[in-house]
Amino acid sequence: MITVFGSINLDLVVAVPRLPTAGETVSGRDHQTFSGGKGANQALAARRAGAEVRMVGAVGRDSFADPALENLRAAGVDLSGVRALEGSTGLALIGIDRQGENQIIVASGTNARVEAGWLDGVLGAGETLVMQGEVPYGELSGAAERARRAEASVFWNPAPVPAGDIAACLEASATLVVNESEAAVIAVGLGIAAADPEAFAERLAGAGRAVVVTLGAGGVLARSGNARYRFAAPKIEAVDTTGAGDAFCGALAAALDRKVPFERALKEGVAAGALACTVTGAQSSAPRKEDIDRFADRVV
Numbered sequence: 174m175i176t177v178f179g180s181i182n183l184d185l186v187v188a189v190p191r192l193p194t195a196g197e198t199v200s201g202r203d204h205q206t207f208s209g210g211k212g213a214n215q216a217l218a219a220r221r222a223g224a225e226v227r228m229v230g231a232v233g234r235d236s237f238a239d240p241a242l243e244n245l246r247a248a249g250v251d252l253s254g255v256r257a258l259e260g261s262t263g264l265a266l267i268g269i270d271r272q273g274e275n276q277i278i279v280a281s282g283t284n285a286r287v288e289a290g291w292l293d294g295v296l297g298a299g300e301t302l303v304m305q306g307e308v309p310y311g312e313l314s315g316a317a318e319r320a321r322r323a324e325a326s327v328f329w330n331p332a333p334v335p336a337g338d339i340a341a342c343l344e345a346s347a348t349l350v351v352n353e354s355e356a357a358v359i360a361v362g363l364g365i366a367a368a369d370p371e372a373f374a375e376r377l378a379g380a381g382r383a384v385v386v387t388l389g390a391g392g393v394l395a396r397s398g399n400a401r402y403r404f405a406a407p408k409i410e411a412v413d414t415t416g417a418g419d420a421f422c423g424a425l426a427a428a429l430d431r432k433v434p435f436e437r438a439l440k441e442g443v444a445a446g447a448l449a450c451t452v453t454g455a456q457s458s459a460p461r462k463e464d465i466d467r468f469a470d471r472v473v
């Protein structure tokens with residue numbers, strides 16, 4: 174069983190001829206609405222990858238709450254841990270120009286008010302807690318502490334990397350997943366010399382902690398105990414890389430949660446990340462278990 178403790182957003186996207194400067198209005202045509210938030214994205218990805226998933230987070234009491242949760246509900250994610258609070262659902266306002274450049278304004282809304290205490294009595298031994306970086310760090314560390322007490326395993330994807338001291342969550346993580354830029358930010362924050370992703374993984378992996386660095390089209394490298402892994406991403410026709418990292422995390426967490434050996438679990442993550450690049454959107458592109466399994470056989 175996977176519990177995702179994280180963000181839930183609605184993304185409002187408008188294609189515009191060019192991005193506005195300060196004080197300027199630029200008009201587009203119709204807007205598109207997508208459910209998002211890294212917590213919700215990874216919950217959906219893990220569910221599509223075959224896991225039982227419950228989401229713990231918050232939405233507002235507004236008209237954005239329902240569409241933000243629609244995909245999770247349709248996929249059978251347990252939403253009993255999602256609270257409706259006074260205030261507004263997390264919202265991302267996204268403008269995209271003809272070159273594909275974007276400008277994003279995020280209202281954290283109720284994501285800023287989630288509480289680690291909501292996990293009390295929720296996590297069980299041998300289960301997995303999956304977290305990202307879009308809810309307050311103090312609650313993430315509180316959540317990690319609750320996972321430790323419940324003997325659940327912590328899977329942390331610190332995206333974006335929280336400001337300040339993140340040692341508590343790093344130490345609590347059984348699996349840490351970062352992309353190259355997140356690895357660089359963490360290395361600077363910790364004041365450690367980690368010239369490249371390999372050195373970063375070596376430095377942060379430890380007793381009971383695996384470290385995974387995703388390398389975009391370059392695939393993935395990881396360190397677990399003394400074992401090193403490196404897999405190339407399968408060649409695909411990438412149409413939209415949005416959501417690749419979330420698909421990777423969801424599939425990897427789902428595989429580890431059902432106790433698949435680490436090497437195979439990594440391959441399933443790589444397969445899911447690549448498949449997600451072949452479809453536009455974040456949640457819409459999360460692949461299904463049959464496709465992940467078939468594609469993972471091709472990862473070397």
Ligand code: ADP
Pocket residue numbers: 352353386387388389390391392393406407408409411414416417418419421442443444445446447448450
């Ligand atoms: P993020 O989206 O968090 O920045 P990455 O860009 O590193 O994460 O992508 C996560 C994973 O998705 C990669 O490790 C890889 O397996 C897969 N992936 C990403 N981009 C591509 C691509 N262009 N071709 C094939 N696989 C990709």
